[in-house]
Structures are given as structure tokens and as C-alpha cells.
Amino acid sequence: MKFKKAYLLLFFSLLTYHSFAQSAKDSTHIRAIYTQALQNPVGYQWLDFLSNQIGGRLSGSPQAAAAVNFTYQVMDTLGLDRVFLQEVMVPYWVRGKKEVGKMISAKYGSKEFPVCALGNSVGTGTEGLAASVIEVTSFEELAKLGKEKVQGKIVFYNTPMNPSYVRTFQAYGESAKYRFSGPSEAAKLGAVGAIVRSLTTQLDDYPHTGSLGYQLNTPQIPAIAISTNGAEELSLRLKHDPTLSFYIETHCKMLEDALSYNVIGEIKGSEFPDEIIVVGGHLDSWDIGDGSHDDGAGVVQSMDVLRILKALDFKPKRTIRAVMFMNEENGLKGGRKYAELAEENKENHIAAIESDAGGFTPRNIGITDDERGIDFYLRWNELLAPYDISIKSGGGGADISPLRNQGTVQISLIPDSQRYFDLHHTEQDTFDKVNQRELQLGAAAMATFVYLLSEYGVDK
Amino acid sequence: MKFKKAYLLLFFSLLTYHSFAQSAKDSTHIRAIYTQALQNPVGYQWLDFLSNQIGGRLSGSPQAAAAVNFTYQVMDTLGLDRVFLQEVMVPYWVRGKKEVGKMISAKYGSKEFPVCALGNSVGTGTEGLAASVIEVTSFEELAKLGKEKVQGKIVFYNTPMNPSYVRTFQAYGESAKYRFSGPSEAAKLGAVGAIVRSLTTQLDDYPHTGSLGYQLNTPQIPAIAISTNGAEELSLRLKHDPTLSFYIETHCKMLEDALSYNVIGEIKGSEFPDEIIVVGGHLDSWDIGDGSHDDGAGVVQSMDVLRILKALDFKPKRTIRAVMFMNEENGLKGGRKYAELAEENKENHIAAIESDAGGFTPRNIGITDDERGIDFYLRWNELLAPYDISIKSGGGGADISPLRNQGTVQISLIPDSQRYFDLHHTEQDTFDKVNQRELQLGAAAMATFVYLLSEYGVDK
Secondary structure (H helix, E strand, O other): OOHHHHHHHHHHHHHHHHHHHHHHHHHHHHHHHHHHHHHOOHHHHHHHHHHHHHOOOOOOOHHHHHHHHHHHHHHHOOOOOEEEEEEEEEEEEEOOOOOEEEEEEOOOEEEEOOEEEOEOOOOOOOOOEEEEEEEEOOHHHHHHHHHHHHOOOEEEEOOOOOOOOOOHHHHHHHHHHHHHOHHHHHHHOOOOEEEEEOOOOOOOOOOOOOEOOOOOOOOOOOEEEEOHHHHHHHHHHHHHOOOOEEEEEOOOEEEEEEEEEEEEEEEOOOOEEEEEEEEEEEOOOOOOOOOHHHHHHHHHHHHHHHHHHHHOOOOOOEEEEEEEEOOOOOOOHHHHHHHHHHHHOOOEEEEEEEOOOOOOOEEEEEEEOOOOOOHHHHOOHHHHHHHOOEEEEOOOOOOOHHHHHHOOEEEEEEEOOOOHHHHOOOOOOOHHHOOHHHHHHHHHHHHHHHHHHHHHOOOO | OOHHHHHHHHHHHHHHHHHHHHHHHHHHHHHHHHHHHHHOOHHHHHHHHHHHHHOOOOOOOHHHHHHHHHHHHHHHOOOOOEEEEEEEEEEEEEOOOOOEEEEEEOOOEEEEOOEEEOEOOOOOOOOOEEEEEEEEOOHHHHHHHHHHHHOOOEEEEOOOOOOOOOOHHHHHHHHHHHHHOHHHHHHHOOOOEEEEEOOOOOOOOOOOOOEOOOOOOOOOOOEEEEOHHHHHHHHHHHHHOOOOEEEEEOOOEEEEEEEEEEEEEEEOOOOEEEEEEEEEEEOOOOOOOOOHHHHHHHHHHHHHHHHHHHHOOOOOOEEEEEEEEOOOOOOOHHHHHHHHHHHHOOOEEEEEEEOOOOOOOEEEEEEEOOOOOOHHHHOOHHHHHHHOOEEEEOOOOOOOHHHHHHOOEEEEEEEOOOOHHHHOOOOOOOHHHOOHHHHHHHHHHHHHHHHHHHHHOOOO
């Protein structure tokens, strides 16, 4: 063997050895994170309190305020370097008395359906609203009908979520526009109300609420969700009695904006304290369930990341923040305020991870880096493989999206999505639907990724 | 460019083109399988019947007989080439009246605990059995105690399942020996009864039944499972009152062997009819739940594989059989009989796939080929990736294991395992715990793999 070749070999073995030792240290640390998360289901216990003692916590509500206090107090016991609040003004929408949705048909008599008001909708008040119904399955169909056929009617958006995708969010992405934009699109053509088929692939009796967005300079018409079984039946009745009318009574209304808070806990970085890594979820939830999966799970997992790292006495090189964002569901004021203050304070957020897809078994860490792609991170897949998670392209979340302008790498915890839309925005989103191990595995996956980011930073 | 090089290039592009066209055809077919499975949740409807109309179906019971009839009739409607039964004699164990497990303590008074007899256990009869209790956490500990300290006592195996593994079957594998072998090991040292901590990582009030195996020439002593909460409390009480005794009353017994059946549906291969691919689950279940996950799921998924392939009018090159094995839980007589007859009839079983780990979201296809390894199959990972499943090493299942001697490639559907041991062998294993999409995805994953095997065979 020539000298040069031998030298090169030595060089490469040293390199390999170094990377081997590095990786062994990381393996050990990640194993410790998982053991800590699975043996001590503290996040699960926090979620029990948040869900069962506080409950649904719409922005502005007393429950949202209680959730701010609770998470502040929890993080205050973790021995962090800093726990603080960020003031944020949020919309305060209230649902009021239980909604009524009733078909009135000369042929079939009258029948109530399971309905609920869409978030941010105006209410009909006690006088209610009755009009005949026109069914569409797309905006194109609506446009074709035109003013003449829509004027004075209730538009019924009846577009089933496509069940054939493996990843349910893909179907949600296609259908959610009818809930969000449907009411204003209908109003533009003179509709007086909107009924939207619930966003789930299941056939059941639960109406799914969720935010609508009224467009400027468009009449604000009352809008409700109808259960999928209800939508199927209403559609059938309409075919045989196109003259039927529908009565909507909703008591919801938008009150004055209210003062609320993002809640933040921080562990200061030892080497690069100015490089900040955010891990978060949203503290507000809809009111008709207790918001356990959406997004109590993300909230307690984010706090659990800090707890786990503290329990392991880990001193991160970079600063780690758990952020409980306020008002994701109907305004995103918390996420926007957080990014605004980050800019104002010239903070450098290198990466942000959001958990807002339910507390189910984690499958992937999704990453979006607009400039550099995700190659830098793929070497970590080997460390993640024993835990049945892997890195894939495409990450982010509503609350952390305003940080994207600052170049913050957008990351999401991607859990199994099969059950999410059975519960999403319904009275079924409750603590008993959360599995302890699945929830804790999500916390462990996020803690693992936060650990790696805090050790090795992001691609530069 | 030299002629030879150009020629080689042409050759490789043709090869690439061919493999590209091949893969495009496969992609299309797999997409059709998933659409069929997710849009038509027929397996889920069959499971509803099996669970809610028939219920728990221990070998030899009238419910097991009804399950044989039901699955035969279902497959008879699928337009298969053959539906047939295989006679098999099975043990017929009955639980009898609800069990009693009661602590009797001079210090704490008496208290009942949630218990149930282990499958195949002898009963105490109405007179019951009372004795003092000695707690151990391992066979080593038991051996150290020796005859002197064990004689005349009830041995209490209190070994928690390790919660820190990500894959729960790993923990089950470590702890299940106390349930299966614990009673005989205790009896060898003169114990008169055995109490085994339930096999779950959860702390709850459900006793988990399951099979014990009495050893030859060893006294058969009554054995029960106690819930994990019960085990924790009993252990605590024992620490403070080592003289306490425990009363066991069980009415279970083993009756005469009964005639039962494996149920089999077959689509004949068009090119290689003698190469058989089995897809199966077990038809029997424990009696205290309705056996929805264990293993109603595997049963209906296997039948659904045939239904899906028929619905797509797929003509397999190789023969495909769905097999509902009888008596996996407490004897494995069905699996053994199937392999015996295969040998007798000189059938060539190239591969067998078992689904017996619950109807949860599929994560992997596990493969064991003792002779050739799994490299041959890994090229299919690309086709599976859009469906969030991948091939990994290590597959098989109890029912198909007797085929292993004949060189049959052993394959398992590996679903997410987080919730399985919350339900396994308890009254909680019921239809309402099954998610429609998760179940159907398992059927789609198996149909996909059966499709690939029937097109391309196995490594030879």
C-alpha cells in the first residue's frame, strides 16, 4: 500500500469514527428522550386537565383565559429560564344557544337536522331564517346557476370529502374552501344563507364547525354546517321535492375584540443563544368539543418537549421555546403577533415546529426550507428509524407560517391522519379519544427533533 | 461512440422502458385497489356483523360455528373459483360463570379485584381456592424462593410490560411467558394457584385473558389474570401485610374436543395455478370481548382482499387463497391442520400473509424468507411509498408458521401497535374500537401485496 493511500484511509477512518461516536451519543440521547416520554406520561396528564377541567376554549372566552393561566403555571414549574406572555387582541365570537336547522317540506313534513353555526358567522337571531334551498357541489356549479337562481335562497354546498386518499388532509385541503369561502361566494349572488356539508369522510350525525371568512363588501349571511348523514338526506329530499325550504336559527355573534395571550416558555441556548427554535401548538380550540386533539395535543406535547429535555438535564446549544399560540382557529392573531414581535426584537428564529394534526402516532417530520431544501436533515433519518418516524418534504403550520418571511425553516409533526376528521371540530373531539402512548410518542418525536436542531442547527 | 457501447445503451434503455411501463401498470393497479378499499368499506361491514351479531367465538363454541357459516356464506357470494371447509378437531374450553378474585387481609379486610381465568385453565369450582400469596417478578426470583417458600401458595407474577419500547409487541414478547408458562412453573414448586398481571402497559381495570400452556406431568393449578390496577394494589397490600390470602373462584373447564373448520376461498391462478399465495387471519377469538381486533380484523381483511381483486376483475397469475384459521388462541389446531393437508396434497405454498395484530393503520409488510432474505421484495417499496407503507425484515404469524417447514415465505401485515394492548384479550376488544379507514387500509395493503406476489412470484 502506498503511503498516500494509507494516509487517506486513516483520515477516513478517523472521520468515520468521529461520526460514529457522534451518532452513538445522539442515539443514546434519543433513546433517553423516548424512555422519559413513555414512562412518564405527563403531557397526557396535562391534557386531561386542559380538556376535562377547562374544556373548549374559543378565543376571548373565559376558558381560553383559564388555558393561558394553566399553561403559564405548568411551564413555571419546569425550571425554565423564562416563562412569559405576549399580549394579543383576538376576535371574540360566541355561539350562543344551540342552533336549529329544520327542513320544511310539503311532501315530507318538517324535520330537524344536526347542524351548528360556522365560526365567525353572523346569527339569524330568534326570528330565524327560512328560504328555499339550492344544492351545489362546486363553485363552478354555483357560478353557472348565477344570480337569477341563487337570489333569495340558501345555498347548500354538498361536496363529500374524497375518501380514497390515504392522507386525509389532502381531501380536507380540497373541500375546506366551501366552508371558508362558500358563504361569501353565495352571498355575492344574492343568497341569504349557506349550509355546508361537514368535512369528514365518515357518514355520521356530527356537524363539524370551523371558520368561515367573510369577504369585504359582501353581505354577511348566516352559515351552518350540517352532518354528513344530514347532507345525504337533505340532498335526497331535494331531488324529490325541490320546493322544500330550510329554517335556520343561530344565535352566534362577534363581540368586541378581547385581550388574550400567547404563552411562552424558554430554555436559553448555551452556545448560540440567539438562534431560536420554536416548538408549538395552539391554545384556543372550538367550543363544541374540548379540543383535545385540536389542538390540546400540540399544546401539551410542546410543553412536554421542555419537560423531557429538562428531566434529562440537557443543556441545548441553541435557545428552545415552547409557544402556545392563541387564536389559530378563527383569526391567527397569535401567530401573526408572535412573528411581528420576533421581527421587532430582531430575533433570529432558525426553525419552528408545529403540532396541529392531532395526538396520533407520529409518522413523519415534515420540513420546508424554501431556499435550501431538506437534504441537510435527511442524514438524521438513521437516528429516527428505530422510532418508526422519518423525515419528509413539506412541513409547516398555520401558527408558524408568519415566520416564513423571516426564513425560518417550517417543520411539522405529521401524525397518522386516519381518525382526525372523525373528530375534527365536533363534539367528539374529547379527551377519551386520545391514546396516551400515541400522544407521548408525538412529544418524544418533537423533543428528538428539537434536540437535533439545537445540537446541529439548520442548513445555512 | 463505439458500436458496442451504443448497443449496450440501447439494451439498457429498453430494459428501463420495460421496467417503467411495468411499474406504471402496477401503480395504476395499486391505486385502484386503494380506491376500491376506501370507497367501499365492505370489510368493515362484515366485521360489524361478525362482532355485533356473532360476538366472541372461542374454539368449539356455537359462536365459532356461526362464524364458520358466516364467512363461508360471505365468500360464497364473491364469485370465487372455490370455497371450501377443512375439518379440524379443536379444544373446547368454557369459562363458565364470572370469576371471583378476592383479597382477604386481617389488616385491610377483604376486597374483590377485577380478574378472569386464563384460557385452558382448570377451574376451582364452587368451593374456590384460598391461599396466601407470594409475589415474584421473574422466573429467576421464583427459582430462588424454591419449594419451601412456594409450596401451598398462590404465586403472583407481577411483571409490568415495559412501556418504553416504541413497538408494543416487543414488550409483549418479553412478558407473555409468565402467562403461558407461569402456572406450570409455579406448580412445579408446589404452588396451588397462579395470578398473572395483565399484559398491557396501561394502568386500568380490565383483566386480560389469554392462553396458558400446562406442562406434562405437572399438576394443573387454577390460574387467573388480574387487572394492572389490581396488581399494583395487591402488591402494595402484600408489602404491608405479607400474611394476606387470596380467594380464587373460577368455573372454567376443558370439554371434549369439538369438530370445527378452517374456511377457505380461492381464486385460481391463470399461469401458475400450482403456486399458492395464502392471505389469512384467525376466526376464533376470546370470549370476553367480541374479538374485533383479535382477529376479526384479519378475517374480514383477508376476505376483502378477494373481494377487492374480484371487483377490479383482476386475473391473478398465481392462485390466491383467503384462509380463516380456526383455534389460533388456544391450540393452533387450524394452522397445523392447514399445513398438514398442504403437505399431504403436495401443494406448493410460495407465500403466506397473516394479519393478526389488530385493524390499525398499516405501517409495514414484514417478510421472513429463511433462505433468500428479503432483497427481492425491496424494489416494491417504491410502489408502496405513496400509501405510507414499507417492507421490512421479519414477518409471519402463528397460523402460517406451520407452513414454514415447507419453505413458504412468511409475511405479516404490521399495523400501528400503540392501541393494541389496551384492548387485547379484554372485554374492550369490541367493534366500536375499530376505525373504518384504518381497517380498510389494512385490506388494501394486503391486497396490494397479494397482487404483487401473484404477478411476480417469490424469490427462487
